[in-house]
Amino acid sequence: MASLLLRVKSKMAIFAHRKARGMLDGEYGSVFRGRSLDFDDLRAYVPGDEVRDIDWKASARHGSPLIRRYVAVRRQTLFLLTDTGRNMAALSRAGETKKDIVVMALGVMGYLAHRHGDVVGLVSGDSAGTRTIPAKAGEAHLERLLRHVSEHATLNAAASRIEDQLDHVARTVKGRNLLFVVADEVQASPALGQLLRRLRAQHEILWLTVRDAELVPGPGSAGGHSADFYSVTDSAVLPGHLAQSAPIAAAYAKAAAERDNARTVMLRQAGITHGEVDGSQDVVTALFALLERHRRAG
Template identity: 80%
Template sequence: MTSLLHRVKAKMAIFAHRKARGMIDGEYGSVFRGRSLDFDDLRAYVPGDEVRDIDWKATARHGSPLIKRYVAVRRQTVLLITDTGRNMAAMAEGGEVKKDIAVMALGVVGYLAHRHGDVVGLVSGDSAATLSLPAKGGEAHLERLLRHVHSSTSEDGAGSRIQEQLGHVARTVKGRHLLFVVADEMVADPELGRLLRRLRAQHEILWLTVRDAELAAAGDWYSVDDSAPLMGQLARSPAVAAAYRKAAAERDTGRDNMLRQAGITHGSVAGSSDVVTALFALLERHRRAG
């Protein structure tokens, strides 16, 4: 099997030809608000230094501007959270299997974390079980995480319920991390909204939704979620198509409102070819929101 991380790097290399990859690196680096640094010493101010780094009390005593210097004390922890239920084995809007898009998105964020010296962990699962893999560094570790997501998602698995994975994080994860969530088009509900607000009070959270395939206009399909048949002739009915679009729009609005009220930066993607651009926009929006 071809390295999943190699596919991620290839996609990022294509992006680099269209827009400097350093831009998405920079956006990733600005995700964490505040500093994971300890004070070291003072030095004289030089043009170009950040004004916020001036120690005004020391400056007043010394008579000329002095800058605080810091040393890094730890790496950040990035926690990839994803749904590996059977919903993610269905087709996405762009015609690919959803899990392939999820692996690409998780791989891009994981690789950015690796480039910045951060450690990456994984929480994944379905409605029946949740698995947590500890945060570590290195490309080999990231490859293992991606392979686990890819191999664990199948039409024979339990249904999707991202609330289970988020609840696991709320109960077991200490400290402040970056949570990157990739999920199906889940439906908003008050309990989930409360859980998200609780998590957002502790962590930075980015959320990416993988879009569902459109209602099939030809052929007989079935729902991966509950195996119910999806009759192709029904999709050709203007009334059915209109009702479907209305229901999908209401679901999207409810989910968007829930995430926005929780203070979570969110976006969506239809195919793996859009992942890098979508993530760049997501990171940029998160930086501006801060």
């Protein structure tokens, strides 16, 4: 069976050159602000590094800017949190199955944690239940987490309900941790907003939304414009000729925009840094932007 983590690392190598991956490492390391650090070594300055981390004396001797790198005195804990309900078996905006994008995003973040010596756990599930896999170190453990997500996010799974997984974390996960949430296009609500504010008071939270497929696929898509469309959520059918109707398309676009705006406002009010991704080819860039915004927000 092919390794999911190996696939993640291969895609990281394709989508980000060595300097960019180094910058991604640096952004991840900045998440736990104020933690106790010990000096590790020096490395060359790259755009995006904090000027305050430049070692000016060493830079003068070397002839070019050098950055001080530090290691955490203690390991930090990253919890990957995702929905494995049947919504994640649907297609994304880029035409891939959403769970493939989820696995890529969780894999990249988990691998960054591994490189920093942090431990990684998983909270996942659907409306039928939530499962926690305790945080551990090592690539074999990270592979197990990715495999669990990939195998459980199927069309046969129960309905998606990320609120249940978030509530589970609020009730059971102690201490201050980093939560990396990868979710569907969730519907904002007062109850969810209150839950997110409660979680944010305890944890650092990063949120990545996997975008839905368009109502009508573009030219050349499988099935063509005459095909009927199905909702993975409730198996409702939208006949192809109705999906192409201008009034229906306009109403759908308006509803989607209102939902997206409400979600953005909810996450912003909770103090959660968030981003969006259409496909796996965008994951590395989206995560870099997400981590950078989180650092600047702090």
